[in-house]
Amino acid sequence: MAKLFFKETYSPLSSDEIIAKEKANMDNKRFKHCVRVSETSRKLAKLNNYDEDKAALAGFVHDYAKQEYRKVIKTQGFDQDLLNWNRSIWHGIVGTYFIKRDLKITDKEILTAVDRHTTGDVKMTTLDKIVFMADFIEPGRDFPGVDEARKITFANLDDGVGFQLAHTLSYLIKDRNKIYPRTFKAYNVWSTKKK
Ligand code: GDP
Ligand code: FE
Numbered sequence: 001m002a003k004l005f006f007k008e009t010y011s012p013l014s015s016d017e018i019i020a021k022e023k024a025n026m027d028n029k030r031f032k033h034c035v036r037v038s039e040t041s042r043k044l045a046k047l048n049n050y051d052e053d054k055a056a057l058a059g060f061v062h063d064y065a066k067q068e069y070r071k072v073i074k075t076q077g078f079d080q081d082l083l084n085w086n087r088s089i090w091h092g093i094v095g096t097y098f099i100k101r102d103l104k105i106t107d108k109e110i111l112t113a114v115d116r117h118t119t120g121d122v123k124m125t126t127l128d129k130i131v132f133m134a135d136f137i138e139p140g141r142d143f144p145g146v147d148e149a150r151k152i153t154f155a156n157l158d159d160g161v162g163f164q165l166a167h168t169l170s171y172l173i174k175d176r177n178k179i180y181p182r183t184f185k186a187y188n189v190w191s192t193k194k195k
């Protein structure tokens with residue numbers, strides 16, 4: 001693993017402090033996943049002419065979240081409907097609060113990319129797409145179709161977004177899981193046939 005380093009552009013904390021907080025906040029398996037998402041975000045940024053350092057930081061922090069979800073949803077101005085959902089949906093959306101509070105990152109683009117990383121959204125910025133796709137195709141992912149997902153995403157980021165949303169939705173529906181409305185709306189925009 002290449003040594004991690006984040007430029008001190010987006011947080012008053014040093015790169016070492018951000019890495020230490022991230023490591024202390026999750027188990028080693030998830031930490032390594034975040035490192036791989038960071039590296040894959042960097043790669044996708046390069047391919048799509050986006051700021052590589054910014055993408056690497058957004059990818060690194062994307063799964064940073066604490067356990068106090070319900071309290072934070074109730075007191076920090078989040079949509080109260082979130083209380084009807086679970087950790088899968090909370091950790092990105094509510095994660096933005098912990099990233100601001102603990103990692104002192106205030107950049108809107110980074111926070112929005114974290115907010116959208118699980119569900120996607122109707123409108124997505126380049127950074128949103130980079131983190132969304134890096135999370136799905138990072139080298140540690142191993143599910144039927146991941147090689148196709150990688151091929152599609154490296155050829156065209158938008159096609160990757162469509163592929164992931166269709167894949168996630170069909171997997172969720174097969175298991176009879178509830179679909180978060182934003183996931184559904186994103187699917188309708190990014191993954192349905194154009195004609
Ligand atoms: P991870 O945090 O790296 O494991 O990956 P994600 O943040 O992308 O996804 C977390 C979980 O949320 C996965 O198991 C997804 O299948 C699940 N998920 C994504 N969209 C929805 C949704 O609309 N409804 C439900 N119930 N789960 C979802
Ligand atoms: Fe996640």
Ligand code: FE
Binds near residue numbers: 033037062063135
């Ligand atoms: Fe993740």
